[in-house]
Structure formats: structure tokens, C-alpha cells
Amino acid sequence: MQVLKFGGTSVASAENIQKSLAIVAQAAVEAPVVMVVSALGGTTDALIGAGRAAAAGDASYSETLQLLLARHDEAARKLLANVSEETLASVYESVYDRFEELTELCKGIFALGELSNRTLDRLMSYGELLSSRLVAAAAQAQGMHVVWADARQLIRTNSRFGTAEVDMVTTQQQVASFKEKMPAEIWVVPGFIAADSNGATTTLGRGGSDYTAALLAAALDAEKLEIWTDVSGMMTADPRLVRSARPIARISYQEAMELSHFGAKVLYPPTIQPVMQRGIPLWIKNTFAPDDYGTLVEVAPPRAATVVQGISSIGNLTLLNLEGSGMVGIPGFSKRLFAALARERINVILITQSSSEHSICVGVNAQDTAPAQVAVDEEFATEIAAGRIEPLRPEKDLAIVALVGENMKDHPGISGKLFGALGQNGVNIRAIAQGASEKNISTVIRAQDVRKAINVLHEAFFEATKKQVNLFILGPGNVGSKLIEQLARQQPHLLEKLGLQVRVVAIANSRHCLVDENGLDLTAWPEELAQAPAQTLEEFTQLIIGRNLRNSIFVDVTANPAAAGIYADLLAKSVAIVACNKVAASSDYAHYAKLKSLSKEFNTSYLFETNVGAALPIIGTLNDLTRSGDVVRRMEAVLSGTLNFVFNNYDGSRPFAEVVRQAQAEGYTEPDPRLDLSGSDVARKILILAREAGQVMEMSDIEIETFLPPACLEGDVEAFYTQMAAHESHFKALYDAATAAGKRLKFVARYADGRAAVGLQQVAPGHDLYDLRGKDNVVLFYTDRYVDQPLVVKGAGAGAEVTASGVFADIIRAARL
CATH class of the missing domain: 3.30.2130.10 (VC0802-like)
Known part of the structure; x- marks a missing residue:
């Protein structure tokens, strides 16, 4: 014989019952079938709800019973549409009799105001009693030789209502006796229910229909047990939590028992023991995809390809x-x-x-x-x-x-x-x-943390070639929009070559926040962001923390001090930080040190390569030097692509202010160009380098030698341009003096012996800074290893496209840690 069990979804409607019967009819061609059925999906919960309502004195229980009656009536009409009136009347009479009993039982509960475990077991049993009668009648209507078997006459338990324990010996005897008296092509048996020695109805626990099927399979020494449900077998993880979960083809009894005990809903834990003792193969199959292989639970499956099942x-x-x-x-x-x-x-x-x-x-x-x-x-x-x-x-x-x-x-x-x-x-x-x-x-x-943990572990043990990375981008302005373009263009490459599935989960600006946990469309985001809900920075922070996604990276492409203020909270939640924003790394040393410490403590990244030199590997090179034991003694650098562009393009033939406007128009300056021209931005950069070299230093320790007349720094940006135009002779004099000496003007940052300064210098031919062209940056590292000849890092140090590529590189570094 073979035992086939069909769960609540498999018998939830007349259509599903027909699918289940088609599976049984095909199986019956090979050998007699015991068909164990659950209650129609949702019925047991409804019965429990009705009982509790009645016990609480809530008369709405009767409405629940009426809804259940209507549902079973509808299923009967659809299943038995082609039977005789006499047969139909007999089935209806059985259904209505059961509901009359249910109504009387609930009236008693309502009157007593009490719902004992014994009464609850009896109440819940009606779900399986009703469904099994309907299924048996439908099978008979299709010409199958069917016997309805009351599980209460087959399975004996003790009288511990609610958690009844099975008397295996008596159950075996009763099943053998019934088989002898009632041979049939197909038995239809209600799952979940049993009876004690006094004939009182007991239940086998939620999910107990699986257990019923296993007990019958063991008692009949069946060829196999099949559990038909709504998924194609046991999965490597809960598919509701892990989208990439996949079926497990073959598994041992012990592994299946462990997984079912720890929440694999597809199988009720006690089911394994009876069939394992007899060595009966257990199949888990999908009623709605019967051709799928499913999962075969057996004594000695082939060795799995993965260490973890x-x-x-x-x-x-x-x-x-x-x-x-x-x-x-x-x-x-x-x-x-x-x-x-x-x-x-x-x-x-x-x-x-x-x-x-x-x-x-x-x-x-x-x-x-x-x-x-x-x-x-x-x-x-x-x-x-x-x-x-x-x-x-x-x-x-x-x-x-x-x-x-x-x-x-x-x-x-x-x-x-x-x-x-x-x-x-x-x-x-x-x-x-x-x-x-x-x-x-x-x-x-x-x-x-369960969803995140299971996804992280599934990725680690089952998806070794793929890692999902979730980005939260703040600041889709000039640099940010270029970054998003680069991400969109490179997503296929990152997945194919690096095994990184990089998803942009959220994009936010100062007004709106666009979110999609499954990854945003990186072609339509500007229009969608404009229509997205408003969100404060604090709400955006809580969004990142609350979503609790694995491998999360916060990408700050702003110059906003408030944005830098949320780094600590995110690092403490193991959210990596990639910052184009210089504020945090150049803030009070105590805060800078705290962020570095949090990054180590919570084993996550705090990367800010683009704070100095856009995409140039300046900080990375400096870190490699110090990590390898070298000591940085001196640094000399041109760290402003803006200022280098300005002084490379100013020759007195057109106003200095006009050249600065060109630099701003071409995207080389900060949003406020005064930060560049005043030298404060360069001061921040040399401060960051000094700190990364191991120096405890504050912004106030940096000597800023400004070349601007004081009046240029008064008022707003337009006043700044007005004053530069008014002081054109000052800038022309600076240029003429350098030219007369055969030198070029460069705005240079210097660090040596624990001191740092920034200012305009005349650079002579032959110096590494002399031939610096366009918007290039350069850093000269003099160390214990590079004493006379410095280690030089040189290249484009400004521009939205270049800076975005530097942020992109930091994202990949953070993702691969």
C-alpha cells in the first residue's frame, strides 16, 4: 500500500480537491492508496476562533459557523454537480448534521463560558471530519472504489487532550483489523484526529495530519509515504524569507527531522519517526506542480554537494x-x-x-x-x-x-x-x-534579525558565487547622479565578474526619498524621486536601520554636516559608510577617532577615499604604507583640482573671476567656490591625510595662508565674484611675479614634523608640482622607505564623473570585505 496525505491548501476548494483526486487516481493504478486529508484550508483556525468567542460570551461564533457551512456547501455543490439527487441529498445531510452538532457544541461552550482542552479537541475535529466526507463522496462520484475510515477507530492515544500521545501497539492492531475487514482501492481518512480508550476525540497537534499519515504508513508497512502540499519539497531556507531558496532533492531522515523541528513548515516534526523506524521512503510533493521532483527523505541519500543541507x-x-x-x-x-x-x-x-x-x-x-x-x-x-x-x-x-x-x-x-x-x-x-x-x-x-541572518547564511553556504549588496544613497546631485549612472551601467559586469548583486535600495535628497527593497529602477529614478514622499534625515536613518538588510552600505554624496552626524549610529548597526562628504573625517579629532573605532568594533567599513583627490588612490596608498610598517615623515601636495585648474588657466588675458566661474560651470568646485579659493577645503584634505598618517591634529592646527583679499570672503557667492573682479590687479600681480621669476603658481598643502599648512606658492621648474596640468592633483609621500625620491600619486582630482568613480570604487571595496 501507499499513503498519500493532502494538506489544507490541497483541499482548500473544490478545484484543489479535484487536483488531489487526480493524483490519487493515478497512484491507485500502481497500488491501493490511503488518502489522508486535512481540513479545508483555514477551517481549524476558524473553529478555534469560534470556540474562544463562545467561551468569551461573544455570540459572533454563530456567524463563523455560518460562513464555514456556506463554504462546505459550495464545495459540495461543485464537487458533486453530476451525481444523483439522492446521493447529493445524502452528502448534504451529513454536512448539515455535522454543523448542527457544531452549533450545539458551541452553544454549550457559550453557556458554560469555558473551553476545556477536551472540548477544544472535539471542536477542532469537525474540520477533518467534514473535509474527508466531501473528498470521499467526490471520489465515489468519479467511480473510485472508496472506503471512508474514521481515524478515531484507527489511532489510539492517551487522554492528554491537546497534546495526546499515541499508543503505537494498539494503533497497529486497530489498523490491521480495519484493513482485514474493509479492503478497498482507496481509503479516505481524516487526519489530525484520534481517540482515547474511552472513545473521546483527541488530536495529534497542529500539523498532525502528517503524523496521521506516518502512523498509518508504519502500521501498514507501506511502500511509501507522500506528503502533498503547496511547495515542491523541503527548501534550503524558508522561501518567504529567502528568494533564492531552492528545493532539496534528497535528504536523510535525521536531516529532515532537524529541519522540521527548527521551523521547516512543510513537515510536521513527529512525522519522521514512524517511517524512519520502518525505513519507509517519504516524498514531499507539490499538489499544484505534481511533475516537480520534490524532496525524497530516505535512509541513505547520496552525499550532498553542499556541506549544509x-x-x-x-x-x-x-x-x-x-x-x-x-x-x-x-x-x-x-x-x-x-x-x-x-x-x-x-x-x-x-x-x-x-x-x-x-x-x-x-x-x-x-x-x-x-x-x-x-x-x-x-x-x-x-x-x-x-x-x-x-x-x-x-x-x-x-x-x-x-x-x-x-x-x-x-x-x-x-x-x-x-x-x-x-x-x-x-x-x-x-x-x-x-x-x-x-x-x-x-x-x-x-x-x-531573523530575515537578515537567514539571507546572510544562505548567501554564505549556498550562493558562494553571489553576494547581495544593498545601497542607500543620499545626495543624487552632480556627483550622485553620475554614480547612479555608473552603477546602472556596471551592474551586469559586477554580477558576472565579481559575484556582486549591487542593488540601490533607496535614493534620497533634501526633500524626497525613493525606496524599493527589491532594488530601484536606475533609469527612471529622477522622475520617481520627484514624486516620492518627503522624508527627514532622521527618518532616512531609521529607514536604513529598520530595513535591517544584509550587506547594507550608506553612500553619502553630500557636503551636509547633518548627514555626517548619522555615521556613528549606522556604524553601530554594522552599516558600512562610503563618504564623499569630508565633514566627518575633518571634524573634531575625537569624533573622527570614534568613527574609526566603531568601524573596527562592529567589523564594518568606513571609507572616504574621495575626501582627498577624487578617485585617486591617495588615502589607500597612505594606508598601505602605514600598515606595512612605513612611517610618513613629510607630505607635499596639490589637493585642489579647482585651484590647479584656475591657476593653470589664468594668465592675465582674462579676469581671474571669469576663470573661477568657468571652473564652477565645469563642475570642479565645491557648491560654494569660496571653500576652494579660501583654502579651507585643501586644509581639510591635508588634515585628513595627517590623521590617516597617525597624527593627532585638529583643523585649528592647520595654517591657512590665503591669497584672497579679505573683502572677497565677505557676503554671498555673487559678492565673492564681484570682489574678485574688483581686485583683478591683485591676482594679476601674483601671476606676474611668478612669471618674472620663471615659476608657476600652485596652491600647495604641506605636512612635516607634526605641522601642516596650505597656501599659494611659486613652484620652480624641475619640481614635481611644476608640470601639473589641468585639474590634476598630486601627492608626494616622503617616508622612511621613500627618503630622497618620494612616492608620487598623481592624476585627475576633480570632476563629477571622476569623483563618482572614486565613490564607486569605495563601494566595491566595502562590498568585498
């Missing part, structure tokens, strides 16, 4: 921590703890104990928190009063994420990879448990 989770967890110095070296504490919990019928999901014996930690369902705390505190009341043990400390809002796989045994590095992947994404582990069999590594984390 699947990732699963359990939510609504509370950790109970029992600790105190009075536990050390004293036998019996664990026994007393578990005995106290057992007396309250509280299931322990996870156990871990420190080797110092100073603490024991157990995980329980969240709904058991209060009774568990009372039970344990009462058990250890004497020790608590004496101060030898602390009162029990529950930690709520937690979840378990578990790695499962036979191949994990004796395979080093699995735990390290797990902890590393979670740590890099700011997922804190509260507790760890691993059995000696090494089939399961369980970690306890915050419930709000």
Missing part, C-alpha cells in the same frame, strides 16, 4: 538564564531546573551551559515565559533568598536560526563561517548550541 528558524523564543556562584560544583541543579519546567509541561527547545558551571541557559516558547519563571523561582527560592543564585532572567523577542547537514560532521570551519557572516552584518548571537552528532548548529539571535 538547509537553514531553518524558530521564532517566539525566550531564553531563561539561571546563574549564580552557588551552582559551581554542586550536583543536581540541572535536574531541578528541568524537573520544575517539566511539572508545568513546558517544553525546552534549546540548552546550553557554561563550562564554569556558573550558568545554565534554556530556550522555551515565548508563551511559556511567565509560568516558567514562576516555577523556577519557586524551585530555587531558598538559594535565591541566600544570594547563591540570581532570580531567573528571561530574555524575550528572540529566535533560533539553525544550520543543518550531515556533511557538517568533522568538517572544520563551519562555525567560523557562520559566526563571521553574522558578525559582519551586525547580528549578535545570544546563545549557541551544537550536538555531538554535528548535524545542527543552533544560534539564538534577536527576532528582528
